[in-house]
């Protein structure tokens with residue numbers, strides 16, 4: 001009895017309800033909900049691309065990877081579909097169309113008849129599905145090269161012949177082009193950005209001027225990418241007369257990555273403890289020696305992180321390269337057929353994001369282009385991921401070497 | 405029981421007149437608009453330990469950093485008036501190379517700041533930036549500096565390990581060794597023991613006492629006991645002014661100024 | 674770890690021992706001079722006192738310097754306090770010996786030789802031993818010996834009391850002048866005081882060794 005009483009009696013630490021607690025709980029819930037929502041959406045997006053893309057990339061036979069897709073140039077797809085199935089399909093589709101029009105015309109008056117139509121349409125749909133499977137089994141697909149090598153084309157009596165641009169072959173040149181673009185532009189952006197960051201963090205005197213420089217660099221990162229594209233087009237392609245070329249793309253992309261790289265590098269340099277600088281200056285080092293030996297190495301992890309962010313910004317962009325570096329189709333690889341070595345820099349390349357843009361907006365959509373889109377998107381994701389991963393690995397390695 | 409010394413003989417030993425190496429005259433120093441040092445005049449003597457004491461913010465570090473022009477790094481800092489002469493050369497003269505000055509006047513900081521390199525590289529750093537490449541020369545100096553800083557025995561087996569693995573006291577002695585490696589004549593120490601435990605502090609103090617034979621040492625400290633233990637002369641600063649500068653015995657046993665008296669006896673404020 | 678300034682403590686200790694030896698020597702010279710009627714020894718004792726005074730001042734200065742500059746605690750601090758007190762005691766011992774020498778000189782020059790009615794020689798020997806022991810118990814850190822000194826001091830007190838009785842005895846009055854009797858009384862008293870100082874020193878040693886008052 002006594003102990004019961006004691007258990008029930010409220011003590012100073014017993015739970016009490018209050019409005020604040022209610023708010024606390026509900027806020028947590030709302031925050032959690034939106035966070036998970038975003039995660040779910042992002043997850044769905046990746047899963048969708050990965051699922052549909054991997055259908056193109058991975059195959060069931062021996063190498064398990066669609067080497068052709070990854071290495072070949074984009075080609076026109078030649079499709080031969082069996083005539084009989086094609087006509088049956090067409091007939092069924094026309095049937096559905098007429099039936100659904102008739103059903104609509106019935107309006108609400110005759111429910112029984114309308115139900116009968118609905119049922120019929122359903123049946124026809126089933127039939128179409130079956131026919132489609134058959135069609136997929138029996139159709140013949142040829143890319144350009146295969147088509148040219150055919151000893152005899154399938155006869156027109158048996159097959160309906162269609163061609164689809166960009167839907168055959170692979171995306172080899174685009175992969176190479178994107179790799180070249182990203183690599184080159186990051187190299188340029190890192191060099192310029194680090195030099196600029198060194199000046200800003202180590203040499204410049206703090207004041208109004210420095211502030212406004214910082215501000216304008218920061219603003220630069222907010223400029224829409226299409227503006228960079230136009231700028232690059234005007235400066236590099238037209239004024240400097242580099243034409244649509246790798247090098248014009250490099251510089252345009254580098255300009256885009258610069259703000260991120262400068263800001264992050266400067267930040268990481270300023271995070272180096274003052275003691276390192278003072279310690280080395282007090283030993284009689286010149287300023288540059290001090291920076292070279294005692295600031296840059298330790299800022300390296302931060303600089304590499306900034307390059308990851310730069311890559312993320314640069315690799316995905318279509319707009320800046322659209323006018324400056326990218327070709328919709330180019331069947332030569334960059335190192336093929338060069339007359340002199342400098343030509344390498346002055347040629348346009350294909351690029352994955354631009355390729356996606358082209359196949360999804362510049363040509364009629366159909367089932368064959370869709371697989372191309374998703375395959376390209378998936379490969380693109382993988383490549384950007386790989387770039388980021390390699391800089392992360394590099395950063396970890398550097399970090400380990402210089403840890404404080 | 406044999407007591408083998410003679411008092412008369414000891415007293416007869418002539419005391420050599422000390423020789424000033426750093427001569428500060430009428431120094432006014434300001435950070436931008438706020439003046440940090442007012443009219444400082446003092447001579448620091450060769451091969452002696454001089455201690456700077458005084459409450460926080462009274463300008464001890466500022467004066468110390470004037471001696472090797474570390475204040476050049478601060479944009480707003482400037483000397484308004486007065487001169488500092490080291491070995492009779494005005495160190496703020498235009499023809500003075502700061503690099504050479506800093507090689508001559510080494511500095512050990514309050515927070516030990518070993519570079520995140522190996523112990524060996526930390527010591528060799530000063531010579532490497534001067535272009536010394538010969539391995540044997542580097543090895544020799546590394547060993548002698550570490551021995552000089554009484555650290556050799558503790559680290560000789562792990563010279564290639566990171567200096568950050570050392571204890572706080574060892575790190576501070578490493579920084580001293582690093583300074584010794586560039587062979588300065590004067591060593592400035594800004595609160596070298598502020599972050600150390602008594603044992604490490606004792607070791608650093610022993611080291612200072614030992615280094616006194618070959619170097620002129622200026623040490624800033626908040627630890628009055630430390631100033632009393634290690635220094636030959638003590639300067640008491642207050643609000644940017646030099647209040648009293650005397651032999652340590654005088655300052656701690658019979659200070660002339662009542663502020664000094666209050667400060668050293670802990671009755672300040 | 675031994676710090677560089679611990680050398681100063683050792684030096685101080687040595688100086689204190691030296692001071693002890695010197696005051697012991699003064700006592701010995703004065704007492705022996707008196708007993709053996711040796712004016713040379715008495716003179717020497719008379720002169721040595723100055724030197725002891727200088728030593729004592731040096732020690733107390735060193736103690737204060739060490740205290741203000743080195744921040745001593747525990748046994749170091751006890752040593753300093755004991756050194757400060759003991760040096761004072763030694764200095765007093767030498768002072769008493771000085772006055773013994775002074776009075777002996779007067780006695781010896783006016784009275785000629787001393788008659789052996791008093792037990793001065795035993796008393797003198799005893800007090801020399803005590804002073805010597807007080808030094809050696811400090812040097813050897815021998816606490817038992819220090820306690821022994823405390824006890825043996827009573828013997829001297831007893832002898833002194835006896836002398837007092839004898840000298841104030843009517844029968845004794847005829848044997849020598851009043852001045853001589855007073856001098857003898859004072860000499861005996863001085864010796865007794867020396868014993869007291871030795872006792873104090875022994876007390877200091879006990880404090881130094883076990884930290885109790």
Ligand SMILES: Nc1ncnc2c1ncn2[C@@H]1O[C@H](COP(=O)(O)OP(=O)(O)OP(=O)(O)O)[C@@H](O)[C@H]1O
Pocket residue numbers: 435440458459460461462463464465466467478
């Ligand atoms: N970089 C700086 N810019 C502006 N003012 C400064 C700067 N460094 C120090 N001061 C000012 O100068 C004065 C003296 O500073 P200083 O660092 O010399 O003091 P200190 O005696 O070394 O103090 P502490 O014992 O706390 O190290 C202080 O009032 C401080 O606010």
Ligand SMILES: [Mg+2]
Pocket residue numbers: 464465466594
């Ligand atoms: Mg300071």
